Amino acid sequence: MKDMLVQVEPLIPALRRYARALLRNRANADDLVQDCLERAVSRWHQRRDGSVRAWLFTILHNLATDQFRQTSSRGRHVPIEEAGEGDFRGAAAQEHRLMYQDVLDKLAKLPGEQRAVLLLVAVEDLSYAEAAKVLNVPIGTVMSRLSRARERMQQELDGLAGAPGNVVTMRRLT
């Protein structure tokens, strides 16, 4: 059990970050992480060798997928919160906050499977093989989704940076 605490505890902030980026709502994301930790604790002894990080993200990702399925079938409204409120003070910080908010809004426009790959690889530092395991897809699929996710995200980011006319063209193209 001691072993479990030492290995799992440091990863909780990353699990929260991933859940929040997927669900965009603090309370729902934390509930999901809590479910994930409950499962991790009770199944710790069934865990096979390998990265604890990938194992935890697999549990969390599966819970999130289940929840998406339930939510979309019931059409429940999930309020979207602003990111990291309270962590930004002052005018410069406010500007940062708005910029980050905008990045997260754009991320949210990506199809779910692309968003998951991008978060796991670019933010959570999972290897391509680990991401493949979490998402239960071949590594080739991870690479092609990653490529599409980055292209799409880049279009979103450039869309805002460019002239308004540009945005329209971009949208029409995609």
Place this chain on the structure above:
Amino acid sequence: MNNRPITEDDLHAYVDDVLEPERRAEVGSYLADHPDVAKRVAGFTDQRELLRSALAPIADEPLPPELNLSRIVEGQRRRSPPAWWTIAAMLLLSVGGLGGWVMRGSLEAAPSGLAALAQEATYSYNVYAPDRIRPVEVRASDTTQLVEWISSRLNRPVKVPDLASSGYRLMGGRLVATQHGPAAMFMYDDDHGSRVVVLTRPMSSADQNAPITTHSNAGATGIAWADDGIGYSLVGPAPPNSLKAIANEVRRQAL
């Protein structure tokens, strides 16, 4: 210099900095010769940094108590009886005869602590929630009277949780009898006629503080916890996740 062509995968591995040093150098020199590809790769690299900084503040937030791992471990340990007890019970039963007969009572003993509270709440839900005539004894319009009555019977000030933010309206409440003395039951409904029940009472010695625990049987899900000697259990037909959000709200208001 090299014969291996640079692939799309190499470019992403370059952005994620997971290439072997030699390969990284090869990709680097390829990019130097192909400014358009280099521009795309630089965009991906910036994008990666942007995502990381945008999401970093979330990982720096202090953890809420529900995500305290030691607490989760403790909660699960409490829920599952230690293995030796099960083995001892089985041995005693297999001895049979008088020994087994005498032990029968204690093995069937009612649950205690949080498990007892959860069971009481489920009973109250099963009996009162389907009641169309008099589900509550004191209606929400007489909340002041309800609070006074319940507080005097429980010997402590009782607050009625407000679940409006979760879409549930207070219908009213009543006093219910439990093995551990009187408990307050509050009932709520939403616009679709779905009812949830909150049962609260002082805890006996066991489980003065206990983390949120989910239990379910026959269509109803219950969530129970205890803070500072007061136990709460929320029971309803909602799926565990949305019920948990309501439980967190009740808990927040009580703390």
